[in-house]
Amino acid sequence: AQTVTQSQPEMSVQEAETVTLSCTYDTSESDYYLFWYKQPPSRQMILVIRQEAYKQQNATENRFSVNFQKAAKSFSLKISDSQLGDAAMYFCAYRSEASGTYKYIFGTGTRLKVLA
Amino acid sequence: GAVVSQHPSWVICKSGTSVKIECRSLDFQATTMFWYRQFPKQSLMLMATSNEGSKATYEQGVEKDKFLINHASLTLSTLTVTSAHPEDSSFYICSARALTGAFFGQGTRLTVV
Numbered sequence: 001a002q003t004v005t006q007s008q009p010e011m012s013v014q015e016a017e018t019v020t021l022s023c024t025y026d027t028s029e030s031d032y033y034l035f036w037y038k039q040p041p042s043r044q045m046i047l048v049i050r051q052e053a054y055k056q057q058n059a060t061e062n063r064f065s066v067n068f069q070k071a072a073k074s075f076s077l078k079i080s081d082s083q084l085g086d087a088a089m090y091f092c093a094y095r096s097e098a099s100g101t102y103k104y105i106f107g108t109g110t111r112l113k114v115l116a
Numbered sequence: 117g118a119v120v121s122q123h124p125s126w127v128i129c130k131s132g133t134s135v136k137i138e139c140r141s142l143d144f145q146a147t148t149m150f151w152y153r154q155f156p157k158q159s160l161m162l163m164a165t166s167n168e169g170s171k172a173t174y175e176q177g178v179e180k181d182k183f184l185i186n187h188a189s190l191t192l193s194t195l196t197v198t199s200a201h202p203e204d205s206s207f208y209i210c211s212a213r214a215l216t217g218a219f220f221g222q223g224t225r226l227t228v229v
Contacts, residue, residue: 042222101165
């Protein structure tokens with residue numbers, strides 16, 4: 001079975017600085033997607049970024065980028081120029097493409113605090 | 117695009133009653149929707165996968181008779197918590213599968229008193 005691990009329950013970053021959130025996963029599959037979701041206090045889950053496993057190039061979305069290391073099964077999120085609005089819970093998620101169910105497996109989350 | 121609306125946002129019900137939560141994909145058709153439960157300061161736990169026109173697939177340990185799921189159309193899935201008890205109090209979130217990924221509703225906070 002697939003698992004997703006986020007080993008940092010909480011992180012803090014100074015406004016305008018850069019922070020990296022860690023995520024590792026375990027799978028025997030070769031075809032999958034990885035995601036980072038943000039859950040602010042409103043608890044609305046918001047897609048931050050996604051990465052297809054077959055793509056070697058790391059995904060980027062404005063200030064958000066990932067470091068995808070397939071062999072190491074690592075998928076970290078880097079937030080540059082952190083803003084107060086980035087404060088939220090961040091969940092790493094795995095989605096299998098092989099099973100056809102499109103189920104998502106979420107990590108336990110990392111709470112990001114942004115300090116003014 | 118890819119907006120998912122969940123209703124109600126919060127509900128309080130008496131123990132023993134049933135509560136229905138709706139999940140709608142507003143601007144796309146979703147053949148597959150998912151229902152999650154989230155306990156305070158914890159991750160999302162998948163309860164069931166809802167497929168349009170067929171029976172839902174429940175995760176291990178989830179009581180299908182307590183959590184009734186209906187996916188009667190391509191834009192609507194409902195979760196009914198039957199004979200609710202205080203231990204059913206939680207935050208329930210739905211998501212709908214779109215081409216670019218899954219999009220989430222805003223969640224429903226259920227409190228059973």
